[in-house]
Amino acid sequence: MPQTFPSPHKIKAERVAGFGTTVFTVWSQLAREHQAINLGQGFPDFAPPAFVMVGLKNQLDGYQQYSFLAGMPTLREALAEQYQRDWGRAVDPATEVTVTVGATEGIYATIQALIDPGDEVVLMEPFYDSYPASVTMAGGVCRYVPLRPDDEGSWYLDMDEFRSVVSPNTRMLVLNTPNNPTGKCFTREELQAIADVCIENDVLVLADEVYDHLLFDGREHCSIATLDGMWERTITLSSVGKTFSVTGWKIGWAITSPALTDALQMGLQWVRFSVATPLQLASAEAIQASATNGYYDELTASYQGKRDFLVDALKAAGLRPLIPEGTYFVIADTSDWGFENDESFCRHLVTEVGVVAIPPSHFYSPEHRHLAHHLARFAFCKKDEVLEEAASRLRNAR
Ligand SMILES: Cc1ncc(COP(=O)(O)O)c(C=O)c1O
Structure with a gap:
C-alpha cells in the first residue's frame, strides 16, 4: 500500500x-x-448607508500600498477623536490605537499577546464562540460563568458565581457589552462591581464592544475602560462591521494603554503586518462623517x-x-x-x-x-x- x-x-x-x-x-x-x-x-x-459607500468609492483611486502595523494614521486619528468624545479622556492615536482585521483578529491577537499556557481566562456564557477558540490556541484555560435570566427576562451576572471562578491563576476576563447573543447591556453599576473584582485580583479585561452603537430604549453604552483604575488593564475592541453594515470589510481596532498596545503589536507584526489600506481610509471617512451627520x-x-x-x-x-x-x-x-x-x-x-x-x-x-x-x-x-x-x-x- x-x-x-x-x-x-x-x-x-x-x-x-x-x-x-x-x-x-x-x-x-x-x-x-x-x-x-x-x-x-x-x-x-x-x-x-450611501455616505459609507461614497467614502469607499473615494478611496478606490487612492493609496493602495502597505499600511503601517498600527494602522493608517487617518483612521487612528478618527478613532482617537471618537473615543475622546465618548470617554472624556485623551486617547493617543500613535501609542494607544491599533487597527485590526475586524474585532475577530483583535480578540485572537489580544489573547495570544497576553495569555501564557496555563493562564486562566474567564468567559461569560453564552459567549461569542471565537473566545474559547482563541484561548485554546494560546494554551490558556477557560473558566466559565453563566449569565442568567431573572424572572422578568433580564440577564444578570451573579457576582458570587463570578467571584467563585476568579483565582490567583486568572489573567483575563472577556466582557462583551452590548452582549451577543443575550442583548444585555451592562450598566455602569454592574461594570463597577466587575471592575472591583478585576482590580482586587489583578485581572486584565478584554472588552468586546462591537455593538457599541446598537442600544435601545434610550440606553447609553458604558465602556469598562472608563472606570477608575480600569484603563491600564482593559483592551477595548470594536469594528465598523455592525455599525456601518459592512461586515465584509473586516476593519476593527484595539484601544488600550501604550504597554498593552506594544504587546499586541509584537504578535500582529508576524501575522499580517498591515490591514487593507483603502478600507481603513473609507472607515475613517465613515467614522468622521458620523460625528455630525446624525x-x-x-x-x-x-x-x-x-x-x-x-x-x-x-x-x-x-x-x-x-x-x-x-x-x-x-x-x-x-x-x-x-x-x-x-x-x-x-x-x-x-x-x-x-x-x-x-x-x-x-x-x-x-x-x-x-x-x-x-x-x-x-x-x-x-x-x-x-x-x-x-x-x-x-x-x-x-
Ligand atoms: C460579540 C462579537 N464580537 C466580535 C465579532 C466579530 O467582529 P468582526 O466582524 O469585526 O470581526 C462579532 C461578530 O458577530 C460578535 O458578535
Whole structure:
C-alpha cells in the first residue's frame, strides 16, 4: 500500500484538532439547502448607508500600498477623536490605537499577546464562540460563568458565581457589552462591581464592544475602560462591521494603554503586518462623517423598529422572547413548542417552517449547555420584508 503523506491523524496540530466547523457555517448551509429565511448568522442583508459607500468609492483611486502595523494614521486619528468624545479622556492615536482585521483578529491577537499556557481566562456564557477558540490556541484555560435570566427576562451576572471562578491563576476576563447573543447591556453599576473584582485580583479585561452603537430604549453604552483604575488593564475592541453594515470589510481596532498596545503589536507584526489600506481610509471617512451627520441615531431607530417587530412576531408564534437591550439578536424561550432541546427546535424550524435560528447551546461550556436547551437565537439585521415573511412563516407554524 502506498503511504499517504502526511498521515491523516498527523495533519492537524493539537491546538486546532478539537475544533469543529462553526455553528454559523453549519446553519447558513442548512438555510441554503432548505431555502429557509436565515435569521441565524448576524450579517445585514441590506446595503450600507450611501455616505459609507461614497467614502469607499473615494478611496478606490487612492493609496493602495502597505499600511503601517498600527494602522493608517487617518483612521487612528478618527478613532482617537471618537473615543475622546465618548470617554472624556485623551486617547493617543500613535501609542494607544491599533487597527485590526475586524474585532475577530483583535480578540485572537489580544489573547495570544497576553495569555501564557496555563493562564486562566474567564468567559461569560453564552459567549461569542471565537473566545474559547482563541484561548485554546494560546494554551490558556477557560473558566466559565453563566449569565442568567431573572424572572422578568433580564440577564444578570451573579457576582458570587463570578467571584467563585476568579483565582490567583486568572489573567483575563472577556466582557462583551452590548452582549451577543443575550442583548444585555451592562450598566455602569454592574461594570463597577466587575471592575472591583478585576482590580482586587489583578485581572486584565478584554472588552468586546462591537455593538457599541446598537442600544435601545434610550440606553447609553458604558465602556469598562472608563472606570477608575480600569484603563491600564482593559483592551477595548470594536469594528465598523455592525455599525456601518459592512461586515465584509473586516476593519476593527484595539484601544488600550501604550504597554498593552506594544504587546499586541509584537504578535500582529508576524501575522499580517498591515490591514487593507483603502478600507481603513473609507472607515475613517465613515467614522468622521458620523460625528455630525446624525447617522448613529438613525441606526438605533431603525434597529429598534426591527427589534420590536421581531419580538412581537415571536410572541405571536407562541415563543417567549427575552427583550434585548442592544445588539441585533433576540433570544427566545421555546419551551411552549415542546421540543427536547435547542438543536431539535432549530432543526424543526429550518426543515418544516423555513426559518433559521441558532441553537445557543454552542455558546456554552459542556457543564452549562443544559441552560440553553429551551432557547433559540434570532437575528433581526434583515430587511423589513424578510422579517415580515419570517413572521408569517412562524405564525402559520403554530
Ligand atoms: C460579540 C462579537 N464580537 C466580535 C465579532 C466579530 O467582529 P468582526 O466582524 O469585526 O470581526 C462579532 C461578530 O458577530 C460578535 O458578535
